Amino acid sequence: MNDIQRATFRVTLTADFYDEAGNSKFDDLGLGVFEDCDRIEATRFGEHRPEITPDQLAGCAGVVVLTPQVTAESLSDSDQLLAIGRFGVGYDSVDVDACTERDVLAMITAGAVDRPVAEATIGWMIALTHHMLAKDRLVRSGQWDDRTQFMGCELRDRTLGVIGLGGIGRKLVSLLQGFGMQQPLVFDPFVPAALLEELGVRSVTLDELLTTADFVSVHCPLNKQTRGLIGAEEIAKMKSDSYLLNTARGGIVDEQALFDALQEKRIAGAALDCFEDEPVTQPHRFGELDNVILAPHSIAWTAELFRDIGRTACQSMLDLSQGKRPAGVLNPELFERTSFRAKWSRITGISEESLG
Numbered sequence: 367m368n369d370i371q372r373a374t375f376r377v378t379l380t381a382d383f384y385d386e387a388g389n390s391k392f393d394d395l396g397l398g399v400f401e402d403c404d405r406i407e408a409t410r411f412g413e414h415r416p417e418i419t420p421d422q423l424a425g426c427a428g429v430v431v432l433t434p435q436v437t438a439e440s441l442s443d444s445d446q447l448l449a450i451g452r453f454g455v456g457y458d459s460v461d462v463d464a465c466t467e468r469d470v471l472a473m474i475t476a477g478a479v480d481r482p483v484a485e486a487t488i489g490w491m492i493a494l495t496h497h498m499l500a501k502d503r504l505v506r507s508g509q510w511d512d513r514t515q516f517m518g519c520e521l522r523d524r525t526l527g528v529i530g531l532g533g534i535g536r537k538l539v540s541l542l543q544g545f546g547m548q549q550p551l552v553f554d555p556f557v558p559a560a561l562l563e564e565l566g567v568r569s570v571t572l573d574e575l576l577t578t579a580d581f582v583s584v585h586c587p588l589n590k591q592t593r594g595l596i597g598a599e600e601i602a603k604m605k606s607d608s609y610l611l612n613t614a615r616g617g618i619v620d621e622q623a624l625f626d627a628l629q630e631k632r633i634a635g636a637a638l639d640c641f642e643d644e645p646v647t648q649p650h651r652f653g654e655l656d657n658v659i660l661a662p663h664s665i666a667w668t669a670e671l672f673r674d675i676g677r678t679a680c681q682s683m684l685d686l687s688q689g690k691r692p693a694g695v696l697n698p699e700l701f702e703r704t705s706f707r708a709k710w711s712r713i714t715g716i717s718e719e720s721l722g
Contacts, residue, residue: 373405373687373713373714373715373716374405374406374407375405375406375407375427375428375683375686375687375713375714376406376407376408376409376425376426376427376428377400377406377407377408377409377426377427377428377429377430377680377683378408378409378410378411378422378426378428378429378430379395379408379409379410379411379429379430379432380410380411380414380418380429380430380431380432380433380434381410381411381412381413381414381415382414382432382433382434383395383410383430383432383453384410388410392669392672392676393669393672393673394669394672394673394676395672395673395676395680396672396673396674396675396676396677396678396679396680396681397676397680398677399676399677399680399681399684400680400684403684403687405687406683406684406687414434415434416433416434416435417434417435417436417437417439417440418431418434418435418436418437418440419439419440420439420440420441420442420443420444423440423441423443423444423446423447424443424446425446426446426447427446427447427448427449427683427686427687427713427714428447428448428449428450428451428683428686428687429447429449429450429451430451430453430679430680430683431450431451431452431453431459431460432453433459434459435459435460436450436459436460436461436464436465436472437461437464438461438464438467440461440464441461441464441465441468441470444468444469444470445709446713447468447470448470448471448686448709448710448713448714449470449471449472449473449682449683449686449692450465450470450471450472450473451473451474451475451679451682451683452472452473452474452475452679453475453675453676453679454474454475454479454675455474455475455476455478455479455532455533455534455587456474456587456588456614456615457472457474457587457696458587458588458589458615458617460472460696462696462697465696465697466697466699466700469700469703469705469706469709471686471692471695471696471697471700472695472696472697473679473682473692473694473695473696474694474696475674475675475678475679475682475694476533476678476693476694477533477678477693477694478671478674478675478677478678479533479534479666479671479674479675480533480534480536480537481537481541482666482667482668482670482671483534483537483538483585483613483665483666484534484537484538484540484541485541485666486613486639486665486666487534487538487583487611487613488538488541488542490611490637490659490665491521491581491609491611491637492521493637493659494609494611494634494635494636494637494659495518495519495520495521495524495609496518497516497518499656499659500516500656501513501516504516521542521545521546521547522545522546522547523546523547523548524547524548524580524581525547525548525549525550525551525578525579525580525581526538526539526542526547526548526550526551526579526580526581526583527550527551527552527553527570527575527576527578527579527580527581527582527583528550528551528552528553528554528567528583528585529553529554529572529575529582529583529584529585529586529595529596530553530554530584530585530586530587530614531552531554531557531561531562531565531567531585532554532585532586532587534585534613535552535554535583535585536561536565538583538585539565539566539567540565549566549567549568550565550566550567550568551567551568551570551574551575551578551579552567552568552569552570552575553569553570553571553572553575554569554586557569572595572600573603576600576601576603576604577603577604577605578605579604579605579608580605580607580608580609581608581609581611582596582604582608582609582610582611583611583612583613584596584610584611584612584613584614584618584619585613585614586614586618587614587615588614588615588617588618592618593617593618594617594618594620595618595619596610596618596619596620596623596624597620597623598620598622598623598626601620601623601624601627601632601633602627602632604627604632604633605633606631606632606633606634607633607634608633608634609633609634609635609636609637610624610633610635610636610637611636611637611638612636612637612638612639612640613639613640613665613666614640615640616638616640616641616642616643616644617642619638621641621642621652624636625651625652625655628652628655628657628658629655631657634657635657635658635659636657636658636659637658637659637660637661637665638652638658638659638660638661639660639661639662639663639664639665639666640663641663644663645662645663646662678693678694682694686710686714687714688714688716689710689714689716689720689721689722690722691722701722707721
C-alpha cells in the first residue's frame with residue numbers, strides 16, 4: 367500500500383449547505399468528484415455559525431465554505447487544516463492574510479461562476495431597458511392603456527462599461543457580441559494590453575467609463591481598494607439614461623448615494639444582487655423604488671452553477687490530497703514555504719519530494 371492510499375483526507379462542508387434535517391439544499395454539490403477516491407472522507411459541520419470557530423475545524427484537512435466568515439480567530443488552532451475553499455469567487459469573507467500566516471491555502475472556484483453571472487447580468491440589462499417589471503404590473507392591475515408610458519430601448523448601439531475584467535467580465539463581453547452594441551469600455555488597471563486587444567474592448571479611466579457607458583456593470587472583488595469605489599461623486603457622473611448593475615459585492619457601491627440618485631431619477635435605474643449588510647431579512651428601502659430590480663445575492667443561482675462550483679471546489683481538495691497544486695489559490699506563495707510543505711506532507715502522508 368503506497369503513501370497516498372494510507373492517509374485519510376477529511377473534507378468538511380459548512381452546515382449552511384444543508385437544511386435542518388441534514389438534507390442538501392442543492393441538487394449537486396460536486397461531491398461525486400470524490401467517488402473513486404477512498405482516502406477522501408466528506409463530512410459537514412454539525413451546525414451553522416456566522417463565523418467558523420476553531421472547534422469546528424478539529425480533524426478537518428479541508429473546508430468548503432458557503433457563507434460563514436473565516437477569521438484569524440477561526441484559524442487559531444489549525445495545525446491539521448490545509449485549505450479553505452470558498453464556494454464561489456468572492457473572498458471578502460475570508461481573512462487571506464490569516465490563512466497565509468497559519469499555513470492554510472485559501473482557494474476560490476475560479477471560472478465556475480463566469481457564465482451564469484454573465485447571463486444573469488444580460489437578463490437584467492434587458493429587463494431594465496424593456497421595463498419588464500413595470501409592464502408586468504400593468505397587466506396585473508388592469509392598466510393596459512398605460513403601456514405607452516413605458517417605451518423601452520434595445521441593447522443595440524448602447525455602450526457597456528465593465529468595472530473589473532476578471533472571468534465574469536470577460537464572459538459578459540463575449541456573450542454580448544451578438545447584440546450590436548458599441549465597443550465595450552473597461553476599467554481595470556491590472557488587465558494586460560494583449561487581453562484587451564483579444565476581447566476587442568477599450569481600457570479607460572473610471573471617470574470616462576461612468577460618463578460614457580449606458581450600462582455600468584460591477585464585477586470587481588471587494589477589498590481595501592474597491593470599497594466605496596462608486597460613491598456619490600462617481601454616480602453623479604453617470605448619464606441620466608444609464609443603468610448601474612452590481613453582481614459583485616455591496617460595499618463597492620455607496621448605497622445611500624445610489625438610493626438618492628434612483629429616487630431623484632438622476633440615473634435611469636439599477637439592478638442589485640448584493641448589499642452592504644447581508645442577509646437582508648426585512649423589506650429593503652430599495653424596494654420602495656420602481657426603477658430598481660433586486661435579488662438576494664442569488665440572481666445567478668442555477669443548478670449548473672452549484673454543480674460546477676461544487677465540482678471545482680471538490681477537485682481542488684482532491685488535488686491537494688494527491689499532492690498536486692490546485693487551481694484558484696489566492697496565496698500560492700505557500701507552495702514555496704518550508705513549513706507549509708512539511709504540513710502538506712504530514713497531512714497527506716506524501717513525501718515532500720513528491721509534492722507538486
